Amino acid sequence: MADNRENRDQVEQAAADWTVRLGGAPLTSGERAKLDVWLAASPAHRAAFDHARSTWANLDLLKADPGPLRADMTTAVSPMPIAQPVPRRRWGRVGAAVAGAVGAFGFVSFWFGDPLTILRADHRTDIGEVRTVALEDGSRVNLGPATAIAVHFDGRERRVELLSGVALFAPTPKAMAGGRPFVVEAANGEARALGTRFSVDRLPDAVRVAVAQHDVDVAAHAASGETAHAVLSPGRQVRYDANGLGSVAGVEVEQAEAWRRGRLLFDASPLGDVVAELNRYRRGQIIVANPALARRQVSGLFDAKDVDGAIATIATELGASTVSIGPFATIIR
Incomplete structure (x- = not known):
């Protein structure tokens, strides 16, 4: 039974992936051939594909008429403009939620992630993927799922920008890297390593820094123009957002690194x-x-x-x- 469910999930995933791909640039001849082979392989493939296409079409219609949920969607962005109105569909609040979640980058961004982040990243992971990368100075970074980083090393500092997701950093000591500090930038703040292991997590409206070993100096730049600092010791964490730096609190290292x-x-x-x-x-x-x-x-x-x-x-x-x-x-x- 579990094998049947897993196979069904894989078929539905593949059908969804093909549907999203069809919503982007035209298929190449090679992609079209692969799609044809996949559809012909099993009636279940064709059924899943037809269902995914039907759902996709309904979601497209929902952009035109998000309904009453538009005002209270916590994750919503403005729906894409349309040229002409479409008759109201009886999808209610659920359909409106999906319409609100589909942003200006369209359905491809909704499914695969922000294409600008993908273009900027030097290292990234896919949905559900966790892996470790070694930087040129010997530092190691454990990337959580759906995570992207951009590396900006020069003669003055070793700066890594966390574009999305969560990562655990184990930087090579400053003395072994030509005296260059190791800094992780995320949103409106940064974490400067004074030690050897810490994590940075980009949340929807904030960034959380948690320290496992030694110390980390965290700075946050508020919208008001003020900058605040906090030096975190092991087992301590802090959050910051557009309003600035929050209060330092305790954290279980096991909790902060459970995703690993x-x-x-x-x-x-x-x-x-x-x-x-x-x-x-x-x-x-x-x-x-x-x-x-x-x-x-x-x-x-x-x-x-x-x-x-x-x-x-x-x-x-x-x-x-x-x-x-x-x-x-x-x-x-």
């Missing part, structure tokens, strides 16, 4: 942050239906390979419900 072992550990974390992390492990997006729900706190230990199970458990604990739109989105409401 395929575990997702949350301790009174806002649902919005939890969903952002879960989205790194599956292609179809999880969307929270309103800001109040996104602020609800979640605690628990989940298996990164069973995101659907995590969603179901979290929804039950919060007294919420879920609705799926094919392989493309799951709404928590």
